[in-house]
Amino acid sequence: DVVMTQSPLSLPVTLGQPASISCRSSQSLVYSDGNTYLNWFQQRPGQSPRRLIYKVSNRDSGVPDRFSGSGSGTDFTLKISRVEAEDVGVYYCMQGIHWPPTFGGGTKVEIE
Amino acid sequence: EVQLVESGGGLVQPGGSLRLSCAASMFSFSTFWMSWVRQAPGKGLEWVANIKQDGSEKYYVDSVKGRFTISRDNAKNSLYLQMNSLRAEDTAVYYCARWAGRTKDFDNWGQGTLVTVSS
Numbered sequence: 516d517v518v519m520t521q522s523p524l525s526l527p528v529t530l531g532q533p534a535s536i537s538c539r540s541s542q543s544l545v546y547s548d549g550n551t552y553l554n555w556f557q558q559r560p561g562q563s564p565r566r567l568i569y570k571v572s573n574r575d576s577g578v579p580d581r582f583s584g585s586g587s588g589t590d591f592t593l594k595i596s597r598v599e600a601e602d603v604g605v606y607y608c609m610q611g612i613h614w615p616p617t618f619g620g621g622t623k624v625e626i627e
Numbered sequence: 628e629v630q631l632v633e634s635g636g637g638l639v640q641p642g643g644s645l646r647l648s649c650a651a652s653m654f655s656f657s658t659f660w661m662s663w664v665r666q667a668p669g670k671g672l673e674w675v676a677n678i679k680q681d682g683s684e685k686y687y688v689d690s691v692k693g694r695f696t697i698s699r700d701n702a703k704n705s706l707y708l709q710m711n712s713l714r715a716e717d718t719a720v721y722y723c724a725r726w727a728g729r730t731k732d733f734d735n736w737g738q739g740t741l742v743t744v745s746s
Binding site: 556570575612615 | 664730
């Protein structure tokens, strides 16, 4: 199985400051069609996961533009330009081109 | 807006069975692969099973093969997960999720239903 490794496990941030989460895959996430399939999900406390970003850098409808994704091959980053209180939660990266689909272990973003 | 509503969770003894349901609405259910994803208490996300649009292909995580069966009824816009021989390690919130083939991920999730396996 493809292992998705996220860091850090916990990320205390100050409101209004930037935050960055790293995700590394054990195999390349470049598909045969030339696209790279790395996705990010947000899970707020007590809620179900919600997709934020698909195919590395495409934001889902309704996702604030303070969220951005980047990376290539096996190394990816989710950035929040200015953290707001509603961003508290756990963030997961995920790949779906190598079976079975696998998630990173999650990064907990909290306000310090 | 896509809606996925799970039901059927509860407390069950080890070795017991449970059937989860997921009612889908506001999209063309029969044209999408569907999935179950679970989350053990305080833990991360784990894909459990996928089923093709017409039910002809099904895939499972190794830990549930031979014990869980995913199925669907397109006429009722419903997804199911029959869970047999349940173990303590199956304790989790089970989410119904829509598999997005174009992005190869889960683009919509239900609110989840809690399954607790304990004596």
